[in-house]
Amino acid sequence: MIPALFVFAYLAIVVYIGVFAFRRSKGQGAEDFFLANRSLGTFVFLLSLFGTNMTAVAILGSSGNAFTNGIVTYGLMASSSGLVIPLTIFLIGTRVWVLGKKYGFITPVQIFRDRWECSHIGTVIFAVQAVLLVPYIIIGIMGGGTTLSAISGGLVPFWLGGAVVAAVVMTYVFFGGMRGTAWVNTFQTILFLVFGVIAIGVIGAGMGGFSGAVESLGSAPATSWLLTRERISPYYFFSYTFIPLSAIAFPHILIFCLTAKRMVQFKKTVIFYPLCILLIWSPCVFLGVMANRVSDVPEIRAKQEARRTLATQGPRLEPAQRDELRERASGDDVILLLLHRYAPLWLAGILGAGIMAAVMASDSQILALSTMFTEDVFAFYGGRRRFGESAQVQTGRIFVILLTVLAYFVALRAPETIFEIAIQYAFSGFAAMSPLMIAALFWRGSTKWGALASTVWVALAVAFVALFQQTVPAPPPGPPAVFWSVGGTEVLARTPSGTSVFGFLPVVPMVLVSALLMLLVSKLTAKPSAATVEKYFSR
Amino acid sequence: MKRALLVLAVAALYVLHQDFWFWRTSRPLVLGVVPIGLFYHACYSVAASLLMWLLVRHAWPHYLEREVERLDAEGAEGGDES
Numbered sequence: 001m002i003p004a005l006f007v008f009a010y011l012a013i014v015v016y017i018g019v020f021a022f023r024r025s026k027g028q029g030a031e032d033f034f035l036a037n038r039s040l041g042t043f044v045f046l047l048s049l050f051g052t053n054m055t056a057v058a059i060l061g062s063s064g065n066a067f068t069n070g071i072v073t074y075g076l077m078a079s080s081s082g083l084v085i086p087l088t089i090f091l092i093g094t095r096v097w098v099l100g101k102k103y104g105f106i107t108p109v110q111i112f113r114d115r116w117e118c119s120h121i122g123t124v125i126f127a128v129q130a131v132l133l134v135p136y137i138i139i140g141i142m143g144g145g146t147t148l149s150a151i152s153g154g155l156v157p158f159w160l161g162g163a164v165v166a167a168v169v170m171t172y173v174f175f176g177g178m179r180g181t182a183w184v185n186t187f188q189t190i191l192f193l194v195f196g197v198i199a200i201g202v203i204g205a206g207m208g209g210f211s212g213a214v215e216s217l218g219s220a221p222a223t224s225w226l227l228t229r230e231r232i233s234p235y236y237f238f239s240y241t242f243i244p245l246s247a248i249a250f251p252h253i254l255i256f257c258l259t260a261k262r263m264v265q266f267k268k269t270v271i272f273y274p275l276c277i278l279l280i281w282s283p284c285v286f287l288g289v290m291a292n293r294v295s296d297v298p299e300i301r302a303k304q305e306a307r308r309t310l311a312t313q314g315p316r317l318e319p320a321q322r323d324e325l326r327e328r329a330s331g332d333d334v335i336l337l338l339l340h341r342y343a344p345l346w347l348a349g350i351l352g353a354g355i356m357a358a359v360m361a362s363d364s365q366i367l368a369l370s371t372m373f374t375e376d377v378f379a380f381y382g383g384r385r386r387f388g389e390s391a392q393v394q395t396g397r398i399f400v401i402l403l404t405v406l407a408y409f410v411a412l413r414a415p416e417t418i419f420e421i422a423i424q425y426a427f428s429g430f431a432a433m434s435p436l437m438i439a440a441l442f443w444r445g446s447t448k449w450g451a452l453a454s455t456v457w458v459a460l461a462v463a464f465v466a467l468f469q470q471t472v473p474a475p476p477p478g479p480p481a482v483f484w485s486v487g488g489t490e491v492l493a494r495t496p497s498g499t500s501v502f503g504f505l506p507v508v509p510m511v512l513v514s515a516l517l518m519l520l521v522s523k524l525t526a527k528p529s530a531a532t533v534e535k536y537f538s539r
Numbered sequence: 540m541k542r543a544l545l546v547l548a549v550a551a552l553y554v555l556h557q558d559f560w561f562w563r564t565s566r567p568l569v570l571g572v573v574p575i576g577l578f579y580h581a582c583y584s585v586a587a588s589l590l591m592w593l594l595v596r597h598a599w600p601h602y603l604e605r606e607v608e609r610l611d612a613e614g615a616e617g618g619d620e621s
Contacts, residue, residue: 071565071574071576071577072576074577074580074581075556075558075576075580075583078580078584079556079580079581079583079584079587080556082583082584082587082588083552083553083556083583083587083590086587086591087549087591087594090591090594090595094600094603095600095603098603098606098607101607101610102606102607102610210572211568211571211572214568214571214572214574218565218566218568218574224565227565227574227576227577228561228562228563228564228565228574228576229561229562229563229576230562230563234557234559234562237557238557241553241556263603263604263607264604267595267599270591270594270595271588271591271592271595272588273588273591274584274585274587274588274591275584275585275588277584278581278584278585282577282581285577286573286577
């Protein structure tokens with residue numbers, strides 16, 4: 001229960017930060033609530049932008065994935081992100097910031113509407129972005145409930161843990177708006193950067209050093225592959241370099257880009273971003289792999305056992321039995337279990353709070369959805385004109401409450417796997433939305449019809465993949481189950497962990513077709529007026 | 540020329556992500572614990588940071604910055620007048 005007390009202390013601190021931010025911004029308008037008055041300095045901008053991207057996936061997901069798949073996890077998710085995300089912030093984030101400063105834009109849809117002279121197409125883009133973002137909020141609350149329950153040793157039940165997390169996030173977003181969210185994210189990032197490194201040392205010492213563990217993992221045929229990528233297809237590995245394109249298409253990241261006080265603040269952010277990734281992901285991945293050598297934690301042993309059963313008896317089992325074994329073998333909580341076993345209580349508490357911080361990254365998404373709703377729907381369809389700016393901020397706050405309460409009740413009732421799939425393909429979906437902003441900023445010839453074609457394609461493709469994975473059961477570990485082939489060439493297949501198209505992850509065709517549609521449809525349709533094009537391309 | 544070199548550097552680093560040469564081996568273990576494939580990708584993150592430094596130093600869009608500064612100055616002048 002002592003670690004849980006640290007977590008509660010942490011939750012109290014973040015609520016206080018939200019209320020403090022509220023006092024700082026009292027009486028200010030919509031731009032202050034939604035964008036912290038475009039006034040964030042270098043340090044807060046770097047750490048909060050990075051913290052915004054640090055979801056449960058970065059901490060629990062990375063160590064869990066490394067537990068199951070080995071060191072490849074870092075190459076798949078971290079190193080490619082370290083190149084692509086800062087590059088897109090450098091190329092796109094800076095330009096979006098300038099447009100926001102010049103024309104007062106607060107959301108990406110406002111830019112699209114202005115750039116392509118459209119109204120309802122902007123609403124379609126808003127709707128698709130919102131649908132892809134909502135599962136994050138739900139999974140954040142689920143993660144909070146699970147983490148608090150695990151850290152308290154079951155004393156705090158899932159429903160109460162989820163409710164506490166939802167209430168805390170709602171409170172500091174409600175009061176603090178963007179300023180509160182940015183300060184909380186900064187605090188969270190510092191907490192994890194500092195204590196993540198300490199965790200490596202403490203767990204390493206507890207395990208009697210890592211060199212013996214690495215040697216025995218490498219020498220046993222059953223585990224040696226965890227230290228290489230021999231079981232990973234090069235196509236699969238390559239596909240993952242497309243996923244980080246999603247970062248700059250996420251509305252909460254683009255909106256965050258508008259909060260910098262000066263453009264020069266992007267410089268340190270893009271330079272230090274890959275190093276922050278290295279500092280946070282490498283300990284998580286390494287510890288996830290090392291968990292495979294742990295034999296004195298019954299929960300971890302049960303996971304290893306489930307994985308062995310799946311590998312040896314998988315082909316003879318029913319799909320439902322395989323799914324159950326997969327769930328039992330899932331390593332999302334291994335880092336929590338390692339802390340529980342090897343760290344002293346006070347450190348486990350602080351690190352638990354750090355993990356909680358990452359799990360609670362749904363704050364930015366809640367605020368982004370609230371911003372998008374009030375700007376792209378409420379204000380766009382006349383709400384601000386009729387009721388004033390103060391009513392717009394209040395609408396934003398009410399939306400925060402409604403969204404959090406709705407997400408909480410859905411989180412209590414829905415099976416987690418549905419949202420895992422949704423999130424898995426939300427990354428692909430947002431990556432496939434990236435051609436929209438690239439075309440808007442860098443191609444004079446792009447049109448609203450091209451944007452609509454790309455958006456509709458993304459929505460259909462995400463729905464298809466989610467449906468495909470729900471209806472076609474995953475095969476046992478090993479080669480994929482080919483669903484459709486042409487002339488001996490595998491076109492569509494169900495893999496143990498998802499779907500493949502021509503051997504690639506679906507994100508590859510999704511991005512390529514989205515870009516192609518933007519190109520072809522724009523070529524065939526009328527361009528915006530010369531004045532609008534000049535507004536964006538004059539130097 | 541400088542711009543072309545930077546584009547080439549970005550493309551080269553993107554290609555270097557696909558390190559097939561360390562695909563099937565874990566050795567040598569760097570510092571006795573880090574498999575070479577993981578070490579390579581940790582170094583890749585450092586290389587990405589260095590590349591970003593080069594981009595910031597040699598390809599920073601100063602014209603955008605100047606545009607905003609000009610607008611800010613115009614806004615301040617307008618404020619002074621009123």
